[in-house]
Amino acid sequence: MEFDYRAFIFIISLAAVINGLGIVRLLGAFAEYLRKQQQVEITEYWVFELCALFQFLLHILLWWMLWIVHDIEHFNLLQYLYLLSGPIILYLATSLLVPDVDDERVDLRMHYYRMRQLFFTVMSLFWFWAIFSWPVIKGMVAPTLPILGTYLGISLVLRFTDKPGIHAALVVTGWLVLILFVALFGMQLGGVGAVR
Numbered sequence: 368m369e370f371d372y373r374a375f376i377f378i379i380s381l382a383a384v385i386n387g388l389g390i391v392r393l394l395g396a397f398a399e400y401l402r403k404q405q406q407v408e409i410t411e412y413w414v415f416e417l418c419a420l421f422q423f424l425l426h427i428l429l430w431w432m433l434w435i436v437h438d439i440e441h442f443n444l445l446q447y448l449y450l451l452s453g454p455i456i457l458y459l460a461t462s463l464l465v466p467d468v469d470d471e472r473v474d475l476r477m478h479y480y481r482m483r484q485l486f487f488t489v490m491s492l493f494w495f496w497a498i499f500s501w502p503v504i505k506g507m508v509a510p511t512l513p514i515l516g517t518y519l520g521i522s523l524v525l526r527f528t529d530k531p532g533i534h535a536a537l538v539v540t541g542w543l544v545l546i547l548f549v550a551l552f553g554m555q556l557g558g559v560g561a562v563r
Contacts (some may be wrong), residue, residue, distance in 0.1 A: 378442060378450070379433055380386055385454040386433075387428045389461040392530060396465040399474035412476035414531070415464075417538050422461045428549070436504060449503045453496045460489040480529055487526035514548050539547060554562065 400409065426511065434452065436442070463486045466478040494515055503510035521544075523538050528534070 375436065376555055378447060382433060382451055382454050383430060385451065385458055385459065386430050388425055389454070389458040390423065392458070392461050392465055393423050393426075396412075396468065407468055407470070408463040408472045410472075410474040410476060412479055412540050414534050415475040415479040417542065418464060418479070421538075421541060422457075422464060424545065426457060426461070429454060435501075441532075446504050449496075449500070453493065453500060456489060456493045460493060461484055463489060481532075483529065483534075484526055487522045491519060491522040491526060494522055502504055508560055511548065513553075514544060 400407075433450075463482050464479075466473055466475070476539055491563055498509075498512065498515045500518065518541065521541050525534060
């Protein structure tokens with residue numbers, strides 16, 4: 368298939384919708400929190416809040432980075448299914464992280480550690496997807512491989528440990544790596560796709 372912008376819009380639309388669902392899930396939960404904050408006792412937990420904000424920015428960065436497929440001349444169904452699996456995995460992780468605010472009490476720390484294994488298992492799958500997205504879609508290794516590998520390592524460690532100190536340190540480390548990633552690759556549309 369010869370690639371053109373109309374095809375790009377068609378290809379990227381479903382990925383954008385799925386990715387947008389994650390943003391809606393986060394914003395909807397935040398709106399619910401604001402609406403019910405007088406009726407529901409919510410115990411804050413800064414590690415959870417940093418993770419939730421990280422997920423929000425990750426959804427935005429994923430959309431921003433999907434521009435890399437705009438210049439691919441040939442795109443097949445398997446590549447398309449692989450492309451779609453990233454936003455699907457990220458949406459699932461976000462849905463696991465965000466608690467429902469329909470009880471009288473929400474303890475964000477307790478929710479975070481209750482969902483920790485499943486959430487970071489799914490996030491590990493996402494980082495695994497991200498590592499292989501360039502080889503599958505563009506036929507080359509991404510220049511961001513060390514950063515993506517770092518995130519995969521962080522997710523695996525957080526999946527297997529329940530020590531709050533390690534979670535706090537690695538969540539902050541994840542933010543520092545995010546700042547580095549944005550500075551190196553994310554400031555222009557397509558980001559890493561502009562690196563050749």
